[in-house]
Amino acid sequence: MYTIGLDFLNINRLKEILKSKSVVQLSDDAKQKVEGCYSYLQSKVAASDKSYYGINTGFGSLCDVKIEKEALETLQHNLVKSHAFGIGDTVPPELVKIMLLLKIKNLSYGHSGISSATLHRLADFYNAELYPVIFQLGSLGASGDLAPLAHLSLPLIGEGEFWDSGERKVASELLKQRGWEPLKLQMKEGLALLNGTQFSLAYGVWAMIEGERLSALADLVAAMSADAFGCVMSPFDERLHLIRPHAGQLKTAKNIRGLLQDSELASQPKNVVQDPYSFRCVPQVHGATKDCIAYVKSVLETEINSVTDNPNIFPETDAILSGGNFHAQVLALPLDFMAMALAELGSISERRLYQLISGQRGLPAFLTKNSGLNSGLMIGQYTAASIVSQNKQLCTPASVDSIVSCNGQEDHVSMAANAGTKLYRVVENLERLLAIEFMAAAQGLWLRAGKSGSAIEKVLESYRKIVAPIEEDRIFHQDLTKTIDFLKTVDALSIIDA
Numbered sequence: 001m002y003t004i005g006l007d008f009l010n011i012n013r014l015k016e017i018l019k020s021k022s023v024v025q026l027s028d029d030a031k032q033k034v035e036g037c038y039s040y041l042q043s044k045v046a047a048s049d050k051s052y053y054g055i056n057t058g059f060g061s062l063c064d065v066k067i068e069k070e071a072l073e074t075l076q077h078n079l080v081k082s083h084a085f086g087i088g089d090t091v092p093p094e095l096v097k098i099m100l101l102l103k104i105k106n107l108s109y110g111h112s113g114i115s116s117a118t119l120h121r122l123a124d125f126y127n128a129e130l131y132p133v134i135f136q137l138g139s140l141g142a143s144g145d146l147a148p149l150a151h152l153s154l155p156l157i158g159e160g161e162f163w164d165s166g167e168r169k170v171a172s173e174l175l176k177q178r179g180w181e182p183l184k185l186q187m188k189e190g191l192a193l194l195n196g197t198q199f200s201l202a203y204g205v206w207a208m209i210e211g212e213r214l215s216a217l218a219d220l221v222a223a224m225s226a227d228a229f230g231c232v233m234s235p236f237d238e239r240l241h242l243i244r245p246h247a248g249q250l251k252t253a254k255n256i257r258g259l260l261q262d263s264e265l266a267s268q269p270k271n272v273v274q275d276p277y278s279f280r281c282v283p284q285v286h287g288a289t290k291d292c293i294a295y296v297k298s299v300l301e302t303e304i305n306s307v308t309d310n311p312n313i314f315p316e317t318d319a320i321l322s323g324g325n326f327h328a329q330v331l332a333l334p335l336d337f338m339a340m341a342l343a344e345l346g347s348i349s350e351r352r353l354y355q356l357i358s359g360q361r362g363l364p365a366f367l368t369k370n371s372g373l374n375s376g377l378m379i380g381q382y383t384a385a386s387i388v389s390q391n392k393q394l395c396t397p398a399s400v401d402s403i404v405s406c407n408g409q410e411d412h413v414s415m416a417a418n419a420g421t422k423l424y425r426v427v428e429n430l431e432r433l434l435a436i437e438f439m440a441a442a443q444g445l446w447l448r449a450g451k452s453g454s455a456i457e458k459v460l461e462s463y464r465k466i467v468a469p470i471e472e473d474r475i476f477h478q479d480l481t482k483t484i485d486f487l488k489t490v491d492a493l494s495i496i497d498a
Contacts, residue, residue: 003027004101004108004123010301015209017101023127024101026108026119033110034119038186040315041113045069045187053311053322054191055113076190077157083150083194084160086135091148091199093163095424096131098202099152102304106196111312113188121156121183128178133161133168134199140405141328141416144309145199148417153193158182188313195309197328203420204300204335210427211293211342214434215286216492218345219252220459221438222282223259225352227452228444230361232270233260235280248290253283255496264450272361278351285348292341296334303331328416332399335419339426343391346426346433350384356440357381367443367470374473377440380480384436387429394422394429435483443470455495462486 002017005027017024026034041055051057051066058065059079067075091099104122107114125132132155138147154160155171159182162171175182185193234240236256241249260266274280311322357377359365368376398419404411442460445452446469452460466486467479 001025004104005030006033006109008301008305009105011205011208011297011304014098014101014205014304018097024104024123026104026116026123030108030110031116034108034114034116037110037113037313037315038115041188041313041320042186044318044320045072052320055188055311055320059191072187073184076185076187079190079194080150080153080157080185081159083146084154086138086147086151088135088137091134091136093131093166095202095206096134096152096163097126097129098205099134099148099198100126100131102198102201102205103149103152103193103196105304106198106306106308107192109307111307111314112192112309113313114192115186115189118156118183118185118189118193121180124178124180125155125162129164130155130174131163132171133163136417136421139199139417140403140410140413141197141200141332141418142326142410142413143406144195144326145197145328145417146194148199149194149196152198153190156183156193157185192309195326197303197308197326197331197416200328200331200335200416200420201300201303203417203424204296204331204338205304207335207338207342207420207423207427208293208297208300210431211338213493214342214427214430215290215293215345216255216496217434217487217490218286218289218349218430219255219282219496220259220456220490220492221349221434221441222279222286222352223256224441224445224452224456225356225437226256226275226279226282227260227263227265227456228363228441228448229275229279229352229356230265230268230270230272230448231275231279232272233257233266235275236260236283241283246287246291247294249283249287251290252287256282258496259455260453263453263456265445265448265452268450276351276355278348278355282348285344289341289345292337296338299330299334327414329399329414332414332416332419335416335423336395336397336399339419339423340395342423342430343388343395343426346391346430347388349430349433349437350381350388353377353381353384353437353440356437356444363444363447367440367447368473369447369471376470376473377443377476380436380440380476383480384433387433391426391429394426398422431484431487432480435480435487438487439467439476439479439483442467455498459490459495 002022134151139145365371366376366378368374398415
């Protein structure tokens with residue numbers, strides 16, 4: 001059980017909640033804040049003829065159109081339905097789950113005017129593992145992630161679809177099966193649901209969880225490749241990094257030293273003075289990515305614990321303030337930054353792969369015993385090069401773009417949603433690149449006389465139960481898919497910290 005309240009929720013805790021499949025509920029203090037804000041708003045609007053944006057007015061450039069009190073419920077329902085204008089690929093259910101949790105957290109602070117009944121219903125969806133069907137395209141990342149959040153909200157009013165055990169099902173039918181009546185949204189509720197950054201933020205949170213895992217995995221694979229290539233150990237000496245003490249650089253060098261501290265191969269005499277940059281500069285390149293991840297993590301955690309709809313309501317000071325907390329520029333820039341940082345882990349991985357298959361340092365060309373008759377891992381580098389090239393294209397920043405919308409009312413937008421969906425693809429590509437390098441490093445170590453570090457040998461022992469060493473050519477796509485699946489089970493963070 002996870003009780004959503006006013007306390008600070010960090011990404012590590014959020015990761016535990018998602019992994020443990022905890023059910024969620026609102027804390028007593030959150031209920032009190034939510035109900036107090038809702039009651040304040042109802043009485044405030046009932047006692048006044050004043051216009052409040054999105055509460056008793058139209059939306060966007062229609063903000064000056066006053067809506068009669070008897071039509072306020074219709075206003076909110078129309079908002080949700082009309083803004084469900086998404087298209088494209090569906091958002092993976094695992095990300096919709098994150099969106100739901102983030103939306104509940106965002107609304108639990110009691111500054112949005114939403115009812116506790118609506119929040120409880122969102123929690124019901126989360127706990128029943130019913131995830132609304134959402135589409136990737138449609139958000140500008142400025143007035144909130146409007147289209148995606150509209151699709152998230154449709155099932156509340158008996159519309160739209162759910163993911164249920166991996167299948168798309170009509171929401172109204174599933175509501176009926178559970179005895180849940182569609183909700184009648186009250187003033188401000190539709191706007192509170194649609195305003196916010198939870199689509200972009202969910203992609204960022206997912207990428208952070210995966211990015212931390214893959215960053216550690218990149219260190220493990222790089223250590224394997226360094227041993228397979230016969231690299232010297234001086235580039236990882238702590239003294240070098242203490243005189244340029246960036247945190248990520250220090251951490252990466254320490255990780256490599258720890259993984260290779262008891263390696264027979266690493267301790268063997270070398271007849272080279274220096275290694276290519278893709279090996280020698282692992283601490284500097286991987287370390288810079290770690291520093292980026294640390295920065296982006298701090299931004300994401302602030303956003304997780306923020307209120308990002310509009311207008312915001314402050315019952316304690318009798319104020320309803322219209323502002324711009326839905327603008328996702330604070331996410332767009334870091335998401336672009338993280339995509340570039342993670343793509344660099346893939347770029348340098350491909351270069352190490354290239355060196356491993358090049359027929360140098362006593363290794364056969366393409367890491368196969370009978371080069372010529374066998375092509376070995378030749379095309380693995382082609383595949384890696386194509387993925388690296390695609391990542392470079394995906395790293396064109398979304399945050400530098402802005403297209404005017406809503407008759408000029410929304411005249412600067414962040415494009416954070418596009419930054420998030422591009423980042424998702426970069427993360428997937430990075431995992432594939434590390435898997436190809438892992439295949440090559442494992443093959444290189446198999447061809448060497450001597451053992452690598454004990455932690456690496458333990459990983460290889462498990463791997464060889466799934467993918468055998470390469471004796472002759474076979475369909476390597478099958479090896480690659482098995483390797484990707486295997487690496488999902490490898491907890492490189494724990495291996496490194498052991």
